[in-house]
Every structure is written in C-alpha cells, then in structure tokens.
Amino acid sequence: MFITAYIIMKMKFAFAMLLALMFLQLLLKSCSTKSVASGEEAVKAYFFKQTDSLLSKLTLLDSMAGQKQPVAELQALFAESRFTYKKTESITEYYFQGLTKRINGAPLPDIKTEDGQVWPPHGFQVIEQLLYSGYHDSLVNDLSNEIKLLQTDLRFTKANMQHNSVLPQHVTEILQHQLIRIAALGISGFDAAMSLLSLPETAHSLLGLKEVYIAYYGEVSLNEKLNTSIVSTINYLNKNDNFDNFNRLEFLSVYLMPLSELFVTSSNTNTEADTVMVKPFRGTLADLLRGKGLDADYYSSYAEGKTNAAKVELGKQLFFDKQLSSSGEISCASCHQPELYFTDGKTKAGNFVHGGTLQRNTPTLYYAAMQSHQFYDVRSTTLEDQADEVMKNKLEFNFTSAAIAKKIYSNNNYHDIFSKSFGEKDSASGYQLRNALAAFVRSLSPFSSRLDEYFNGNKNAITSREITGFNLFTGKAKCGTCHFIPLFNGNIPPWYSKSESEIIGVPSAPVWKNATIDKDSGRYKINAMQELLFAFKTPGIRNIEKTAPYMHNGVYKNLEDVVEFYHEGGGVGIGIDLPFQSLPFDSLSLNQSEKKSIIAFMKTLTDKKKSY
Numbered sequence: 001m002f003i004t005a006y007i008i009m010k011m012k013f014a015f016a017m018l019l020a021l022m023f024l025q026l027l028l029k030s031c032s033t034k035s036v037a038s039g040e041e042a043v044k045a046y047f048f049k050q051t052d053s054l055l056s057k058l059t060l061l062d063s064m065a066g067q068k069q070p071v072a073e074l075q076a077l078f079a080e081s082r083f084t085y086k087k088t089e090s091i092t093e094y095y096f097q098g099l100t101k102r103i104n105g106a107p108l109p110d111i112k113t114e115d116g117q118v119w120p121p122h123g124f125q126v127i128e129q130l131l132y133s134g135y136h137d138s139l140v141n142d143l144s145n146e147i148k149l150l151q152t153d154l155r156f157t158k159a160n161m162q163h164n165s166v167l168p169q170h171v172t173e174i175l176q177h178q179l180i181r182i183a184a185l186g187i188s189g190f191d192a193a194m195s196l197l198s199l200p201e202t203a204h205s206l207l208g209l210k211e212v213y214i215a216y217y218g219e220v221s222l223n224e225k226l227n228t229s230i231v232s233t234i235n236y237l238n239k240n241d242n243f244d245n246f247n248r249l250e251f252l253s254v255y256l257m258p259l260s261e262l263f264v265t266s267s268n269t270n271t272e273a274d275t276v277m278v279k280p281f282r283g284t285l286a287d288l289l290r291g292k293g294l295d296a297d298y299y300s301s302y303a304e305g306k307t308n309a310a311k312v313e314l315g316k317q318l319f320f321d322k323q324l325s326s327s328g329e330i331s332c333a334s335c336h337q338p339e340l341y342f343t344d345g346k347t348k349a350g351n352f353v354h355g356g357t358l359q360r361n362t363p364t365l366y367y368a369a370m371q372s373h374q375f376y377d378v379r380s381t382t383l384e385d386q387a388d389e390v391m392k393n394k395l396e397f398n399f400t401s402a403a404i405a406k407k408i409y410s411n412n413n414y415h416d417i418f419s420k421s422f423g424e425k426d427s428a429s430g431y432q433l434r435n436a437l438a439a440f441v442r443s444l445s446p447f448s449s450r451l452d453e454y455f456n457g458n459k460n461a462i463t464s465r466e467i468t469g470f471n472l473f474t475g476k477a478k479c480g481t482c483h484f485i486p487l488f489n490g491n492i493p494p495w496y497s498k499s500e501s502e503i504i505g506v507p508s509a510p511v512w513k514n515a516t517i518d519k520d521s522g523r524y525k526i527n528a529m530q531e532l533l534f535a536f537k538t539p540g541i542r543n544i545e546k547t548a549p550y551m552h553n554g555v556y557k558n559l560e561d562v563v564e565f566y567h568e569g570g571g572v573g574i575g576i577d578l579p580f581q582s583l584p585f586d587s588l589s590l591n592q593s594e595k596k597s598i599i600a601f602m603k604t605l606t607d608k609k610k611s612y
Contacts, residue, residue: 038214038215038216038217038218038219039166039216040165040166040216042215042216043091043166043171043212043215043216044161044162044166045215046088046211046212046215047088047091047158047161048158048161050084050087050088050208051088051154051157051158052158053084054081054084054085054088054154055151055154055155057077057080057081057084058081058147058150058151058154059151060077061074061077061078061081061147062143062144062147062148064077065140065143065144065147066140066144068137068140071131071135074131074135075131075132075195078127078128078131078195079195079197079200081124082124082192082195082197082201083200083201083204084204085103085104085124086201086202086204086205086208087204087205087207087208087211088208089104089178089181089205089208090174090175090177090178090181090205090208090209090212091161091174091212092157093177093178093181094170094173094174094177095157095161095164096156096157096160097495099153099156099157101123102122102123102149102153103123103124103150103153103154103157104123104124104125104191105121105123105125106121106125106190106191106582107121107125107126107128107129108121108582109121109531109580111529111531111532113526113527113529113532116527116529118529118531122146122149122150122153123146123149123150123153124150124191125191125193126146127143127146127147127150128192128193128194128195129194130142130143130146131143131195132194132195133194166216168269169269171212171213171216171217171267171269172263172264172267172269174212175209175212175213175260175263176260176263176264176283176284176285176494177494177495178205178208178209178494179209179256179259179260179263179284179285180285180288180493180494181205181493181494182202182205182206182256183252183256183285183289183485183493184480184484184485184486184493184494185481185484185493186198186201186202186205187199187202187246187248187251187474187475188248188474188475188478188480188481189243189475189478189481190480190481193478193481193584196243198243199237199240199241199243199246200237200241202237203234203237203238206230206233206234206237207234209230209263210222210227210230213226213263213267217266217267221266221267222266223266225262225266226259226262226263226266229255229258229259229262230259232255233251233255233256233259236251236255237251243475243476244475244476245471246471246475247467247471248470248471248474248475249454249467249470249471252289252455253289253454253455253459256285257284257285257286257289257455258286260284260285260286261284261286263284264284278295278297278298279295279298280294280295280296280298280299280370280491280495280496280497281293281294281295281494281496282295288486289455289485289486290447290452290455290456291445291447291452291455291486294370294445294487294496296369296370296442296445297442298496298497299369299370299371299372299381299382299383300382300383300384300435300438301381301382301384304435305384305435305438307439307442307443308421308439310417310420310421311421311422311435311436311439311440312439312440312442312443313417314414314417314418314420314421314436314439314440315436315437315438315439315440315441315443316440316612317413317414317417318332318408318433318436318437318440319331319332319333319336319437319440320332320333321408322334323404323407323408324391324397324399324404325352325396325397325398325399326397326398326399327352327353327398329352330352330396330397332390332437334350334352335349335350335362336362336364336365338610338611338612340546340547341364341366341543341546341547341607342364342365342366342444343362343363343364343546343547344362345548346361346362346549346554347361347549347553347554347555348360348361348362348553348554349361349362351395352396353394353395353396353398354395358395358396359520360376360520360552360553361549361550361551361552361553361554363376363539363547364540364543364547365441365444366444366445366446366540366542366543366607367444367445367487367489367540367542368383368441368444368540369383369438369441369442369444369445370445370487370489370491370496370540371487371489371490371491371499371537371540372491372496372497372498372499373499373537374386375389375537376522376536376537376539376552377522377523377525377526377536377537378499378501378523378526378537379526382438383434383437383438383441383442384431384434384435384437384438385434386438387401387434387437387438388401388430388434391404391434400430401430401431401433401434402429402430403430404430404433405427405428405429405430405432405433406427406428408428408433409427409428414428418432421436446607446608446610447607448607448608448610449542449543449604449605449606449607449608450462450466450604450606451470451486451604451605452486454604455486461604462601462604463600465596465597465600466597466600466601466603466604467601468594468597468601469597469598469599469600469601469602469604470601470604472590472594472597472598472601473598473601473602476588476590476594477566477567477588477590477594477598478566478584478588479566479598482500482502482538482583483538483540483541487540487542488540488541488542488605489538489539489540489541489542490502490537490538490539499537499538500537500538501522501523501532501535501536501537501538502535502536502538502582502583503522503532503533503534503535503536503578503580503581503582503583504536504566504570504571504581504582504583505517505534505570505571505572505574505576505578505581505583506518506534506536506551506552506553506555506571507555507571507574507576508553508555509555510555510556510557510561511574512564512568512574513574513575514574514575515571515574515575515576516576517534517571517576517578518534518552518553518555520534520552520553521533521534522534522535522536522552523535523536530580531580533580534571534578534580535582536552541602541605542605542606542607543605543606543607544559544602544605545559545602545603545605545606546606550562559599559602560595560599563590563595563598563599564595566583566588567587567588567590567595568587569583569584569585569586569587569588570583570584570585571583572585573585573586573587
C-alpha cells in the first residue's frame with residue numbers, strides 16, 4: 001500500500017510538473033509570437049523569423065545530402081529555401097550590400113582589382129549549380145561546405161540587422177528596389193539560371209514585400225486596392241508559369257508598374273528628408289521604366305560638377321570645336337557623329353594624327369552617362385576622366401584640358417557662357433572644360449524610343465513580334481541577364497552604382513568554327529589578372545540598330561551575326577579556348593523565327609532622330 005501510494009504521489013507530482021512545464025512553454029511561445037507593433041521592430045522581427053526558417057531548411061538540406069537522399073528531394077528543399085530567402089531578399093540586399101554577392105551572386109569569381117585578389121564564388125547560385133548540373137554523391141562535401149558558408153553569412157545578417165535603423169525612406173526604397181530587382185533580374189532568370197525557378201520565386205518575393213509593408217505600416221495601411229494588386233500579380237505568375245513563354249512585357253506594364261505606384265500612394269510616405277543624397281535613381285519602378293528618376297550627376301566626382309543648362313550648352317559648343325585638338329583639325333564630333341547616333345560607322349576609330357585606325361570601335365554616347373565606368377576596359381570612372389584621356393592621348397587630341405581651357409577662354413563667345421556655367425572667373429580650368437563636355441554627354445539620354453512610348457502608355461507603339469522579341473530577350477535568350485532593362489547596359493540594378501564587364505570571347509574574324517580570339521586583352525592590360533583576360537565592359541544596346549558595326553573590334557557588321565554569336569555560346573561555342581568565359585557556353589536553342597523576333601525588338605530601342 002505504501003509503495004502504491006508513493007507511486008501515485010510521484011505520478012501526481014510528475015503530472016503537475018508536466019502541466020507547469022507546458023504552461024511555461026505556452027507562456028514563452030505566447031511571448032515569442034506576440035505581435036510587435038508596426039514599424040522598425042516589426043520589420044526586424046519578420047526578418048529574424050524568416051532567417052531562422054531559412055537556416056533550419058539549409059540545415060535539413062545539409063543533413064539530407066549527407067544521408068544520400070535522392071537529388072529530386074534535395075532540389076525540392078533547395079527550392080523551398082530559395083523561396084524563403086526571396087521573402088527577405090529586399091531587406092538583405094538593402095542593408096548588406098557587401099555580402100549579397102556571397103549570398104546570392106552569380107557563380108563567377110569575385111575579382112578585387114584593388115589588391116589583386118580573386119575570391120571564389122559562394123552562395124545560393126553555387127549550390128544551385130551543384131544540384132542542377134549532374135549532382136552525385138561524391139559532391140556531398142562540396143555541397144555541405146557551401147551550405148555552411150551560406151549559413152555563416154546569413155547568421156551575420158541576423159546578428160547585425162538589429163543595429164540597423166529602418167527609416168521611412170529606407171522602406172520606400174526597399175519596396176521599390178525589390179520590384180526593380182524582380183523586373184530586371186528576377187524574371188530574366190539572372191539568379192535561377194539552372195533551376196528555372198524565377199517565376200515562383202517572384203511570387204514569394206511579392207509575398208515578402210506584402211509582409212514587409214504590413215510590418216512597417218500596419219495592417220490597416222494595406223487598403224483593398226493595394227492588396228488586390230498584389231494578389232492579382234501573384235495570380236498572374238501562378239497561371240503563367242512557363243519560363244520560356246512568360247509574357248514579361250505584359251507582366252511589367254499591367255501588373256508591376258501599377259503595383260510600384262500603389263506602394264507609394266498607399267503608404268503616403270514623405271521621403272523629402274532623404275533628397276539631399278545624390279543617387280543614380282530615385283523613384284518607383286514605373287518611373288524607371290518610363291525613363292524618369294535617373295540622375296547622371298551621381299557619377300560625377302565633385303558636387304561642383306552638377307549639370308545645369310548653361311553647362312550643357314557650353315559642352316555642346318566645345319563638342320563640335322576643333323580648337324580642342326592640337327592640330328586644330330578634329331573635334332569630339334569627328335568620331336562621335338550625331339547623324340550616326342554619336343558613332344562613326346567604322347570598324348575601328350580613325351587615327352586622325354598618323355592615319356590608319358585606333359585599337360577599338362567607337363561606341364555611341366547615347367546613355368553613356370548612365371554607367372559607373374567609361375571605355376571598354378573600364379579604366380575611367382567619370383566622363384570627365386574619359387574626356388581627359390582622349391585629350392592627352394597623342395593619337396587623338398594630343399592636348400591637355402588645361403591648355404585648351406586657357407586657349408579658348410580668351411574668346412568672348414566662350415567667356416560669357418563659361419561665366420554662366422561656372423560663375424565669373426579670371427580664367428577657366430581644365431576640369432571646368434571637361435565637366436562641360438561631360439554635362440553635354442549627360443544630356444544624351446532621351447528615352448524617346450518606341451519601347452519607351454509603350455511604357456509611357458502607348459500600347460500600339462510596338463508590334464506583337466517585337467513583344468515576342470522582348471520576352472525572348474529578357475527570358476529564354478538570356479540577353480537581359482547582362483543588358484539590364486531599361487538602360488540595357490551592364491549597370492547593375494537596383495543600385496546602379498557598378499557597371500559589369502564580361503568575358504564573351506569576341507573573335508578576330510566573323511567565322512563560326514575554329515575561331516581565333518581577338519588579340520585585344522581588354523581589362524587585362526589595366527589589371528594583369530588572368531580572370532580579366534579579354535574582359536570588356538558590357539555596352540548599352542539602345543540605338544543598336546543605328547550603331548553598326550558591333551563589338552569592341554567591330555567584327556560583326558549586322559545584328560544577325562551578333563545574335564548568332566550569342567546563340568552559339570560565345571567564343572567557346574565557336575571554338576575558342578577561353579577558361580574564364582563568363583557567358584554561358586551552351587547554345588540558346590533559338591529557332592530562326594525567335595532570332596528574327598529578338599532583332600525586331602532591339603530595333604524598338606532606336607530613339608527619335610534629333611538635330612544637334
């Protein structure tokens with residue numbers, strides 16, 4: 001009896017303890033899940049929760065790989081992990097720009113020219129390559145290492161996010177930046193090249209933006225119009241889930257552009273306090289696609305370099321003035337001819353000093369201002385520096401900008417307009433002269449093409465074939481993964497602070513088998529690193545119809561050959577041994593009709609002719 005009573009007493013005690021423990025757990029859970037008031041702390045709480053979920057999924061992925069689970073199951077869990085990441089990508093990319101290449105950058109080496117170091121790629125896209133390109137059990141250690149490195153970076157973001165201030169202007173940019181990222185990178189397949197998960201990932205990105213919006217502004221701010229817009233946009237993605245056939249132009253114009261504007265009007269956020277900062281872009285995705293909100297002055301080194309109307313007019317006069325050359329026989333317009341869309345129509349630029357040609361093709365100046373570096377080898381960071389390089393080059397102007405300024409300032413016609421541009425001075429400086437030329441070039445971004453008309457509301461501006469071409473360009477053909485919309489150059493969205501260069505393997509002659517690489521070493525001449533051998537800046541392709549011949553050496557005379565080069569897989573595809581080619585090696589599998597559609601689309605990028 002005593003033993004039985006004792007056991008019963010112990011059982012009652014254990015049961016009481018269990019109830020107490022359960023109550024404590026419920027209390028803790030209640031505290032941990034207690035809704036946080038809207039604002040900064042709510043955004044952080046959402047970020048922490050999603051990051052914890054992502055870390056758990058990656059741990060499970062690592063464990064499943066170690067257990068030699070089928071690759072299809074690993075891919076499914078990888079997809080779930082990416083979906084979770086996409087819900088907070090907007091926050092991670094905004095506050096941790098220095099880490100985003102390691103977390104979700106392209107699977108290419110990270111080249112540090114400042115100290116000559118080359119860092120191997122890591123992150124989601126490396127894991128994707130492992131899982132979707134013939135994964136087998138012998139790669140389990142490589143996969144595990146990449147997962148652990150990714151988790152380390154994610155834990156860093158979680159630990160440091162608590163120290164960031166989440167301000168109203170930040171949230172506005174976070175929302176718009178992610179919409180721009182979706183438009184220019186997401187639906188193009190930029191970061192899901194092998195898994196082809198771009199469209200479902202976009203849906204999760206939008207879900208994440210909705211949650212971030214609610215977290216910061218509160219549930220009451222999610223009005224019916226905004227909520228309906230988000231839901232209908234996600235529904236469109238779910239109903240149209242074929243990557244190759246997805247109508248990107250319709251998705252952008254009918255769904256994403258209006259949504260970008262609703263995020264602003266619904267939040268009613270005043271961001272005037274942030275306007276003192278010069279940024280390459282400020283506004284909504286809709287503004288961007290309409291050619292508004294871009295500020296080329298961001299790429300000028302000095303505050304005094306800010307553009308004004310007088311500087312543009314002065315720069316225009318200087319641009320056509322042959323006094324800028326020591327010979328007095330050439331001007332900027334000798335190579336950059338307005339009637340040829342600021343090119344010269346030649347294979348390579350003419351050498352007006354010694355005869356013959358210079359090393360490279362003359363690029364257009366249209367939209368040249370909207371990039372972080374100048375020249376094919378990106379050796380200059382500003383248009384002012386670019387002008388200086390041309391002026392002092394013995395094969396071009398062979399004159400210093402300071403000497404030119406001194407020479408022309410005594411001219412009364414120039415004296416007056418210099419004063420209007422820079423204020424009354426006793427003399428003009430070389431920088432002022434270069435800055436005026438740069439101001440003129442910065443004015444050459446008209447956004448007056450038929451595609452621009454389309455984004456500004458004229459849905460009859462382009463044909464059905466051209467729409468197909470746009471969708472191929474920004475999808476199956478992968479052109480949009482290097483020539484980012486809407487600038488169609490290599491300036492990386494949504495920050496637009498860095499211009500990309502690529503190794504594509506341009507041949508010395510237009511042949512399709514056993515080709516030989518052009519001898520121009522590109523960026524390697526400036527930074528002698530093997531990973532930069534034959535690397536060149538990604539040029540803009542607006543007005544490409546009018547700027548033949550193409551490539552840095554002018555090797556291709558027509559757009560058909562340009563498209564065929566990429567279709568074949570770049571230099572490697574036509575027989576060139578190029579170990580660091582950054583362009584995909586495989587064929588794009590385009591038929592003739594698709595190639596013609598891409599060319600038809602590119603012709604919609606021609607601006608209306610203007611006299612200068």
